[in-house]
Amino acid sequence: MAVAKTKPKTENKADKNDNDAEQARPAAKGAAPKVAEFSKAQELSAYREMLMIRRFEEKAGQMYGMGLIGGFCHLYIGQEAVVVGMQMTLKQGDAVITGYRDHGHMLACNMDPKGVMAELTGRRGGYSHGKGGSMHMFSVEKGFFGGHGIVGAQVSLGTGLAFAARYRKTDNVSLTYLGDGATNQGQVYESFNMAELWKLPVVYIIENNRYAMGTAITRSSATTDLSKRGLSFNIPGEQVDGMDVRAVKAAGEKAVTWCREGKGPYILEMLTYRYRGHSMSDPAKYRTREEVQKMRTEHDPIEQVRARILEKKFASEDELKKLDAEVRDTVNEAAEFATNDPEPDVAELWTDVYR
Numbered sequence: 054m055a056v057a058k059t060k061p062k063t064e065n066k067a068d069k070n071d072n073d074a075e076q077a078r079p080a081a082k083g084a085a086p087k088v089a090e091f092s093k094a095q096e097l098s099a100y101r102e103m104l105m106i107r108r109f110e111e112k113a114g115q116m117y118g119m120g121l122i123g124g125f126c127h128l129y130i131g132q133e134a135v136v137v138g139m140q141m142t143l144k145q146g147d148a149v150i151t152g153y154r155d156h157g158h159m160l161a162c163n164m165d166p167k168g169v170m171a172e173l174t175g176r177r178g179g180y181s182h183g184k185g186g187s188m189h190m191f192s193v194e195k196g197f198f199g200g201h202g203i204v205g206a207q208v209s210l211g212t213g214l215a216f217a218a219r220y221r222k223t224d225n226v227s228l229t230y231l232g233d234g235a236t237n238q239g240q241v242y243e244s245f246n247m248a249e250l251w252k253l254p255v256v257y258i259i260e261n262n263r264y265a266m267g268t269a270i271t272r273s274s275a276t277t278d279l280s281k282r283g284l285s286f287n288i289p290g291e292q293v294d295g296m297d298v299r300a301v302k303a304a305g306e307k308a309v310t311w312c313r314e315g316k317g318p319y320i321l322e323m324l325t326y327r328y329r330g331h332s333m334s335d336p337a338k339y340r341t342r343e344e345v346q347k348m349r350t351e352h353d354p355i356e357q358v359r360a361r362i363l364e365k366k367f368a369s370e371d372e373l374k375k376l377d378a379e380v381r382d383t384v385n386e387a388a389e390f391a392t393n394d395p396e397p398d399v400a401e402l403w404t405d406v407y408r
């Protein structure tokens with residue numbers, strides 16, 4: 054029997070630190086493939102939408118600190134380019150579903166910031182009438198199907214949404230978002246199998262922000278190139294610079310077209326990063342301040358667009374200031390509404406429940 058002379062190269066996960074993930078990032082090395090430029094209108098729209106999510110989340114963080122928001126609250130700050138870029142590829146009737154880090158997805162789906170903020174504060178005008186909170190909001194009208202607190206649960210539901218699109222003979226798609234941690238859940242693979250078997254129009258968007266709560270991906274996952282997780286089901290996948298909204302849109306376009314043409318599911322692994330802790334109660338001791346700072350200063354998705362807008366003279370500093378002020382006004386109005394709107398009536402305890 055032949056014996057291998059050299060030890061096979063295996064990854065010793067326990068020895069790895071977070072810098073390994075940094076090294077694996079195509080986004081971080083400056084050698085990123087050239088992506089198609091955005092038009093003026095696309096740059097300005099992407100800037101406004103990402104800024105809206107950023108300011109909304111900052112305000113939600115403040116309101117949580119003031120005790121106005123209870124329960125869990127997971128902020129999306131840092132990951133804005135993913136939802137905004139993907140949303141640019143959708144049309145009426147497409148479906149979006151995600152986990153609990155969901156406010157950005159709702160705003161990208163054009164849900165009303167007032168209704169989202171009022172749900173966070175548990176008020177009547179919230180999307181679930183103040184009874185759901187951060188992780189439980191839906192809008193069938195806007196094509197947003199939640200908001201799910203059980204890690205990975207949305208993957209089978211999102212696959213079902215794709216099945217519905219196929220069953221109704223439409224060419225609509227389901228964008229099903231999940232985290233890097235969720236990719237180790239069993240139901241994800243059951244869903245992959247069915248989606249490929251039945252050629253369902255679902256794009257699985259893995260938002261790899263490198264951590265699942267406090268656990269770095271290199272410590273929890275046997276393989277860390279998540280774009281390859283569909284290989285054994287024949288599902289194509291690719292890694293995308295999730296901090297560059299243009300790269301996200303380009304990859305999204307390809308994947309969505311694949312689905313609309315009836316070719317089955319597609320996996321996009323978005324290499325991204327969250328700046329805040331897992332939830333509001335996370336002191337984030339599992340990573341260094343320098344790591345966070347490096348991502349903020351070198352890869353921030355909003356700063357990238359802002360720099361291009363100024364460089365290409367798509368808008369002046371003053372015009373951007375005006376745009377920033379408009380976004381702030383919208384967020385402040387939402388916060389004011391969410392602070393003053395009454396709480397649901399006690400009788401609401403008995404509505405929307407199964408008996």
Ligand SMILES: Cc1ncc(C[n+]2csc(CCOP(=O)(O)OP(=O)(O)O)c2C)c(N)n1
Pocket residue numbers: 154202203204205231232233234235236262264265266331
């Ligand atoms: C089935 C299940 N197991 C465990 C948890 C607890 N939990 C909540 S979030 C989370 C980490 C998920 O990380 P990831 O999928 O990377 O998403 P991210 O928070 O980074 O967006 C865990 C383990 C849960 N909510 N559901």
Ligand SMILES: [Mg+2]
Pocket residue numbers: 232233234260261262263264265266
């Ligand atoms: Mg994660």
